[in-house]
Amino acid sequence: MATNGNPQIRVKSYFAKCVTDAMEVALRELGPDALLLDSRPSPPEARHLGPLEVIFGETSENSRGALPPPSVSTLEIDALCRKVDDIRSLLVRTTASTPYGGARARPVQQVLIDAGLTAALADEIDEAVYLQIRARTESGNPRHEIVQDVEPQLVLRTTLDNLNARIQIRPELGKITALVGPPGSGKTSALVKLAIREGLMKNRPVKLLSADTFRIAASEQLRIYAAILGVPYQVAESCSALAQAMDAAPAGCLLLIDTPGLSPALLEGPGADLAAFFRKRQDIDVQLVLTATTQSRDMEKATNRFAAFRPSASIFTRLDETDSLATLFCEVVRNKMPVSYLCDGQIIPEDLESATKERITEGLVLHLLSVLTPVSE
Ligand SMILES: Nc1nc2c(ncn2[C@@H]2O[C@H](COP(=O)(O)OP(=O)(O)O)[C@@H](O)[C@H]2O)c(=O)[nH]1
Ligand SMILES: [Mg+2]
Structure with missing residues (x-):
């Protein structure tokens, strides 16, 4: 057990099998105002005391002064106090009230x-x-x-x-579906996977439309995919060209629209016209493509930025590159947007699955x- 005092906070580590066990002892020793600050695997030298090190703090006004003298350095404690500020949102107060x-x-x-x-x-x-x-x-x-x-x-x-x-969860697509999202989030790959999965494999006619004309040769990638799949393909240079292509699509055809990866700067410029067009055309099902590996703040920012497109659902990619979908979970709970599909690799069309809880x-x-x-x- 390591303890230390400081003007604001007294910190104490408990080594135990699980957080509950540590908490029981801490609450007994430190009283009801103990703060659970952090938990982590025990360092090798303390592992015999328990696999988990759970750190509690006790604010100075509540300190009872009965704790053993400090045994970790002031530097360590200062660092921990700074961390306490950083992790304020993670700090759990176990109060009696x-x-x-x-x-x-x-x-x-x-x-x-x-x-x-x-x-x-x-x-x-x-x-x-x-x-x-x-x-x-x-x-x-x-x-x-x-x-x-x-x-x-x-x-x-x-x-x-x-x-x-x-x-x-809403694993479905509108008759006209557009994929939007940040650059490199996996829109074009997901679009091609969906064309195969929801079009070709269901014997449904598909047409691919590219509105990705901002970058040189960006639409070329989709043209090649369309040629390989043997499905019609068209580049729409403007919103009015997009509208014409949409209106000309045969009934029953699944129309999939690829869009440019819009950085924050592009979203405010040319992206704003596209967003306004998508908002006006109620018949477009807009799906937001995000990577599961994005940090929570960036994910929230991206969702907020693309709200201008009024997405009905989100597709998450790169599930194969992370062990944790906690950020994804928090974001979809926060924005209340259904999840439609999940992509977990680069292989087309295998690495696409309907989302499930x-x-x-x-x-x-x-x-x-x-x-x-x-x-x-
Ligand atoms: N590991 C992994 N890579 C992916 C996934 N989806 C797409 N990619 C890769 O990410 C890169 C960018 O994908 P692309 O579809 O071109 O993104 P876009 O710019 O949003 O159209 C390509 O190399 C894809 O193969 C995925 O689920 N997992
Ligand atoms: Mg693309």
């Missing part, structure tokens, strides 16, 4: 934060799970008793139901499983 009568054990929240969810969303889900379990078990017990007494499977099931209820939440579920049902030693 929760609406649930002094309950403090919040393993679901911590596991979800560890899995990559934002603290606010993890908190919201934890709260809902707790209330649902309390209602189901008709127990008036405080939270820490509930999470200790209730079957882990019930906690897991309730959490899973809660995660799934927050996302919407299970695929999006499976990583979170595995994380929950490993913590809520710890393997007995």
